Amino acid sequence: MQELWGYDYDSFDRTVDTHITRLRKKMGPLGEKIMTVWGVGYRFVV
Structure with missing residues (x-):
């Protein structure tokens, strides 16, 4: 989540x-x- 939002995210995992x-x-x-x-993580399968 750090890479996604660019900061430390203090929430539930x-x-x-x-x-x-x-x-x-x-x-x-x-x-x-x-x-x-x-x-x-997750992936979308077509």
Whole structure:
């Protein structure tokens, strides 16, 4: 998150996970295309 926002981010380390979960729900069936890459992050599989 430091690279993304450019400063120390003092929040919960589950922040990104929470946003991805909400995004998956909003995308409906396409939300299943967002895959978790353990230890790296996420990717969108087409």
